[in-house]
Amino acid sequence: MTPLPRSAPLLELDHVAKAFGPHVAVEDFSLAVAPGEFISFLGPSGCGKTTTLQMIAGFLQPSRGTIRLEGRDLTSVHPSKRGLGIVFQSYALFPHMTAAENVAFGLEMQRVSRSERTERVRAALAMVGLAGYEDRHPRRMSGGQQQRVALARALVIRPSVLLLDEPLSNLDAKLREEMQIELRQIQRNLGTTTILVTHDQGEALSLSDRIVVMSKGRIEQIGTPQDTYERPSSAFVAQFLGKTNDFAAKVEGAAPARIVAGGWSAPAPVGVRGPVTVSVRPERIGFSDEGLPARVVARIFQGNHWLFQCETECGPAIVVRPNDGLAQPGEGEAVRLAWRPEDMSVSTGAAA
Known part of the structure; x- marks a missing residue:
């Protein structure tokens, strides 16, 4: 039985599945995410974790099942109307825009006033440690700095849920560890409900409130990092998680x-x-x-x-x-x- 968070769920996936022709990428995925939780989808390549994230984001439609945000069915809601923040593995920054312009892009789409936009962009860049980098272009920034810009761009719109698709995988080991600490501190300070897709066991263990371990499109186990590590429910979980x-x-x-x-x-x-x-x-x-x-x-x-x-x-x-x-x-x-x-x-x- 899938463990549920104690508070009323913010995001619910109810028996969600996704098939591409005869291939079933995700099967019978059910999860309830509480407000402020940090959830990691963990598993090997091809296990369905990114497909699940894309269904939450609206880039893919479920073959069956329901996804609800604050009780609202998201099935027919366009990705841009879901109020979600997304950070991709590639960062997807606009190279011709400065850091401030990149961060402001989502606010422009929301038609936020110029004065409020300027203040929120400044605050978002300061929050990720990039005060003074407003006028710098991505090509003049390190990988870690670009990652921070992408995170600020996702957070500045004040998303109900932040979706992270392996955002740290392009960083070297030392910088990745530093960014894990910063990401966790930012998430804790803001209280933003966050879902991370990762194949890195250490990353999932260090960042998450709960881990969803996946294999071949199915959930193997859901639990806290300590419970999942110390009491694996299957041989697969025991071998994969350390x-x-x-x-x-x-x-x-x-x-x-x-x-x-x-x-x-x-x-x-x-x-x-x-x-x-x-x-x-x-x-x-x-x-x-x-x-x-x-x-x-x-x-x-x-x-x-x-x-x-x-x-x-x-x-x-x-x-x-x-x-x-x-x-x-x-x-x-x-x-x-x-x-x-x-x-x-x-x-x-x-x-x-």
């Missing part, structure tokens, strides 16, 4: 039954039988005197933490441990791996 270890295990005994993986064991969930797969995040595994026997194949220093690649009889394992100044196992060393039962998820069937 690294995870899958151990082949079996259920032994009855009343109470136990899951056994090598030298590690824990109480089995009620009703689980036969071969199972135990999934554990790398940072939830520790080295212990008791547990699953393993051998360190490689260890990699990554600044604030160590990454260990291990071999076990139940499958390969990646272990991430903090750099706490203590001695760490060396390559080739025999170790035992252990984790808390609450830090694992269990699925029926053998690990792939």
